[in-house]
Every structure is written in C-alpha cells, then in structure tokens.
Amino acid sequence: MSTSEDEVFDAVVRRIAAGGYIDEVPTARLAPLRPASPAAVAEAEELAGRSLPPLLRRLYLEVGNGGFGPGYGLLGLRGGHRAGGLDALTGLKGGALILCDWGCGISSTLDLTDDQVWGCDPNPAPDDVSCTFPQHLTIVDWFSKWVEGTLYQPWLVKDPTTGEWRGATDAEYAEMIEEAFGPEGTQTDLAGA
Template sequence: MFDAVVRRIAAGGYIDEVAADSLAPLRPAPPAAVVEAEELAGRPLPSLLRRLYLEVGNGGFGPGYGLLGLRDGHRTGGTDALAGLKGGYLTLCDWGCGISSELNLADGQIWGYDPNPAPDGVSCTFPQHMTIVDWFSKWVEGTLYQPWLVQDPTTGEWRGATDAEYAEMIEEAFGPDGLAG
C-alpha cells in the first residue's frame, strides 16, 4: 500500500480539497516527532502510517484537507494529528464543516466524526469499519468519502453511511455519469 500512496502523491493533486498549484512541498516528519506521538499514545503507530510520516511527509497529503501532521507538521484549522491522542485517537484529517476521520490506536479502526445532522444526545462519532490500510486503499482508488452520519430509514438509529448510500447520494447530486449539471 505504501507504494500505491506514493504513486498517487507523485501523480499530483495529493490533497483532495486543495488546488494543485497551492500545494506545499512535502517534508517527512523528524523521527523525534514520531517517537513523541507514540509516547503520547502509549503504543506504536501502525506501520503504514509510521512509514508515510517518516518517508513521505509530516502530513499534507491524502483525503479531505490532507493527512494531519505530527509536531510541526501539516495543520488545518490550527489542529494537528496529536489533538485527540489523550483519548487514544489520532486525528487523521479534516474534511471541512467540523467533519473528521480519526484512528483508534487501541484497535486500529477508523472512526468518523460528523456533528452536522445529529440531534442532542446522539453521538457524532461512529465506526467506519476499516483500518488505516483500507482507508488509504480507498483514497488511492478514489472511493474514500468523508464520514457522514445518517439516520437509518428502517431502524431510526444513527450510524455511518454505507458505500451504497454514498453512491446513491453522489448519483442524486451529480447524475449517473458523476457530472454536475
């Protein structure tokens, strides 16, 4: 997966929500920044993520507004990846509108956070049912979507959207060919 991510970055447009001509050059994280993150988390970062930070960039590439960096790395909205580490979650990226993707370092699962549709008393955080390898695989393939909290039409429960719900939403918004208009 590491090589596939590097190829996607090399192809340009390596942050989904930023114009290619405004992208900053990528600079790997210093080893001390990775050690600091692992010490704060009390466990090692997943090997793919660790390697991407050390060999590719201290954030600044990937989905949304880019993978958040570690100390002195890529930030969005004044936040870096370390913001949630006290709770065992590494914030991966900001998608805008308060939406983010997070990695639970205890079990390796990706969680979504979408505060927009949830009524009072409903958790805005939900499992995305994927690992960091799955997350980057979907990004490379162009099939990773921002976390989206939806209310199940059958049960009334709040949960993360399924891939089929994303596909339906995209078709409704852009038509079957994916083009707006």
C-alpha cells in the same frame, strides 16, 4: 481488503507523484512534502502510549509529515501539516489520532488501541446522539480506498428502517452523489454543495 501495507505505501507514493495529493486543495497551492522527524513520531507514540501502525509510521517518516491524502490532507505530527486549526496530536488521549479534517467539523480518527478508523459528523445529529461512529476500516483500508478514489468522508445518517443514527454505507454515499450530481458526480462535487 487483501492489499498489503507495502502495496498501499507504493500506491500512495504513486498518487502523490502524479500530483493533486490533497483532495480539497488545488495543486498550485500545495507545499512540498517534508517527512516527519523521528522525534515527532516518538513524541506521538509516547503521547498515545503505543506505536503507530507500521504503514502510518512509514508514511510520516518517508513521505511527509501530513499534507497528502483525503479531505484537507493527512494531519501532521509536531511541526507538520495542519488543517482547520488541527494537527494529528490535537486531543491525542487514550490512543485516538486525528487523521484528517474533511471540513464543516467532519473528521476521521484512528483508534490506536485497535487500529480502526472512526468518523465524526456533527452536522445532522441531534444533541443526544453521538456524532462519532466506526467506519469499519483499518489505516491500510483507509489509504487503499483513498488511492482507489472510493474513500468517502464520514457521513452520519438516520437509518430509514430502524430510525437509529449510524455512519453511511458506501452505497448510500454513492447514491446521494448520483442523485445530486448525476452519474458523473464526485465526492468533491458533494463537498462543495
């Protein structure tokens, strides 16, 4: 994607200002956003052994310590938003920061070593198959797709041609939504199914 970090930051702020800034939580139940402290960001970077990507760092420091974004919201750093018993620091080792909980054990994680987003969907995979897979997105791509309404939760599928397990493509996800709910179906419809 060719969208700049500043453009994505501004688009995230606009979406939050419009309300309904966590996809899976009714607006009436949303708490006000409070930015992360510089100490919380420094702690996360120390635990990870590297800096957070500039967009993510800016969102934490200027917008909120989690509590906005896809699924049950961007997970916060120390003292920030939690979902499914997790915060972004849960299991932070080797530079993997949990971005969000989508429910049913499904999550998105940012690998800080290469700034790539990974999905985890443990639900359909047999025991001998990894439930973690690359989503081929940077954090800028991930938030850009969220703002556009085209970010889908990670979904592990068995390729019908090769028989290999992999992450679903956007086209496969859209097809599944349309099959289940018709052309006006949404990701929220699918999550509630």
